[in-house]
Amino acid sequence: MxxxxxxxxxxxxxxxxxxxxxxxxxxxxxxxxxxxxxxxxxxxxxxxxxxxxxxxxxxxxxxxxxxxxxxxxxxxxxxxxxxxxxxxxxxxxxxxxxxxxxxxxxxxxxxxxxxxxxxxxxxxxxxxxxxxxxxxxxxxxxxxxRNKEKVLGTAPASAQLSRTEYIFVNSWNKAEQRGSGFIFQKFDKDRKMTYELKASDVYWDKDKKQFVLNNYLEKTINKDNSAKLGNGGELRKSYGHSPEELFPNELLGQNKTTPELIKFINREKEKGNSNLxxxxxxxxxxxxxxxxxxxxxxxxxxxxxxxxxxxxxxxxxxxxxxxxxxxxxxxxxxxxxxxxxxxxxxxxxxxxxxxxxxxxxxxxxxxxx
Structure with a gap:
């Protein structure tokens, strides 16, 4: 040089x-x-x-x-x-x-x-x-x-867990990680619903990494169209991901290293999510x-x-x-x-x-x- x-x-x-x-x-x-x-x-x-x-x-x-x-x-x-x-x-x-x-x-x-x-x-x-x-x-x-409300406020939320499984929350607060009007639905290959779980309230337990559902009602639909009903006061469910992953905002991708981001994108594609x-x-x-x-x-x-x-x-x-x-x-x-x-x-x-x-x-x- x-x-x-x-x-x-x-x-x-x-x-x-x-x-x-x-x-x-x-x-x-x-x-x-x-x-x-x-x-x-x-x-x-x-x-x-x-x-x-x-x-x-x-x-x-x-x-x-x-x-x-x-x-x-x-x-x-x-x-x-x-x-x-x-x-x-x-x-x-x-x-x-x-x-x-x-x-x-x-x-x-x-x-x-x-x-x-x-x-x-x-x-x-x-x-x-x-x-x-x-x-x-x-x-x-x-x-x-207005923009702060989008990130920290309360709004409807939804997630596609797979090509046959969906979550809907009528009102979800991203800051508190709790909401109301929870619905989980599962369908078969013919798009016929086989299982539905509803709860009046839901919140995320950070320590146990589970969703806690209160006042739940579940319905299992059999092949002969008969239904089996169940209900209770509290039910814990793990859907494999945190609320940040299930209900991502536009900032989520910024927080991931490239290997993590590629893994997240591939997982969302497998679930059928095209909004990536x-x-x-x-x-x-x-x-x-x-x-x-x-x-x-x-x-x-x-x-x-x-x-x-x-x-x-x-x-x-x-x-x-x-x-x-x-x-x-x-x-x-x-x-x-x-x-x-x-x-x-x-x-x-x-x-x-x-x-x-x-x-x-x-x-x-x-x-x-």
Whole structure:
């Protein structure tokens, strides 16, 4: 590794680290200021949920999630910034004039982007889910009233245990993990009901990992259509999964490492659940976003390695515009995928599919100049 390589890598990592710290501080201050009224409301529910508690138990993990979401964009803007300064100072001209090819000049960019992408892959697949567990325990308290009710409030819930077994709860409180109007139904291959269990109330026993049914009534339907009835005050049932697994919300996939998420998705497919695009988006994005770091590094290098009229300002303007398009396309394609208008794999890889040819074209064009 030459002195020039070390110089560029130092510039790359130094600028990236500065941008990372600056973004984290600015966004943290803005978000805290915005959410203080909601945090104060959370304190009315639980006195320990004050601002200091959130600063220790929520925001460090929230920052990890934020950084990993915008990591590729931070890399993109960082590369444009320090490469534009090198171009304006004629440092790149000096390197090329010394006999080094543009491909050789780009080598430290490749090495550094691969390093960051590799770390990002490990974090996305194994570390970020742990941070999300901590974050998601408190995140609902930072939502507005309507969205908080979706996560912590009471609503109807249902689950498909297999292709022939179903659970319905008329009113289920996700925070307290209890509800009313419980129904379990089992059908045969001809879609004829063979068993039904009803209960007026149900709650989840965390210690014994069982559902406790109160005032239950069960009915077994025989082949001759006769029915056997039974009832009682309390009945304990284990359906193989916790309420979080049976009645998942959109945050569940974020909390699982990739092996756990794949296992969960496969299990839901076996049960016949076809509403999995949110979790599939999470799965594919964990790989596509780190790969975009390499693509955007070379796109940024190609855009900013020549001295231009307007200098650093015009390069940053172009870079921020492209960054906005990149982020917006990911978020828009998530919605498209969740509406089942596009497969999750294609939706999460589509920005890379579009930006890769663009980066390759501009890079080769710059290298041949």
């Amino acid at each position: 030459t002195i020039i390589d070390k110089y560029i890598i130092k510039k790359y990592l130094g600028t990236f680290s500065f941008m990372l710290i600056l973004l984290s501080i600015v966004v943290l201050v803005i978000d805290v200021q915005q959410k203080i009224p909601r945090i104060e409301n959370a304190k009315l529910i639980d006195p320990k949920l004050d601002l200091s508690y959130f600063l220790v138990h929520f925001y460090p993990f929230w920052i990890v999630n934020l950084v990993m979401t915008f990591l590729s964009i931070l890399v993109f803007i960082s590369v444009i910034y320090f490469t534009s300064r090198m171009a304006n100072n004629t440092e790149i001209v000096a390197v090329i004039s010394s006999g080094a090819s543009f491909h050789r000049f780009a080598k430290p960019y490749l090495l550094t982007s691969v390093l960051i992408a590799g770390i990002s892959l490990v974090v996305n697949h194994f570390v970020l889910p742990w941070a999300n567990i901590k974050k998601n325990e408190l995140e609902a308290y930072t939502y507005n009233a 695009n949110t979790h599939l988006n999470e799965l594919y994005q964990r790989t596509s976003m780190p790969i975009s770091i390499i693509i955007l590094t070379f796109l940024a290098l190609s855009l900013s390695s020549q001295k231009k009229r307007g200098g650093l300002g015009i390069n940053l303007a172009v870079g921020i515009s492209l960054a906005f398009v990149f982020v917006f396309s990911f978020e828009a394609l998530k919605v498209v995928s969740e509406n089942k208008s596009m497969s999750p794999a294609l939706a999460m890889w589509f920005p890379n599919i579009v930006f890769f040819p663009l980066a390759a074209y501009l890079y080769l064009k710059r290298a041949n100049q």
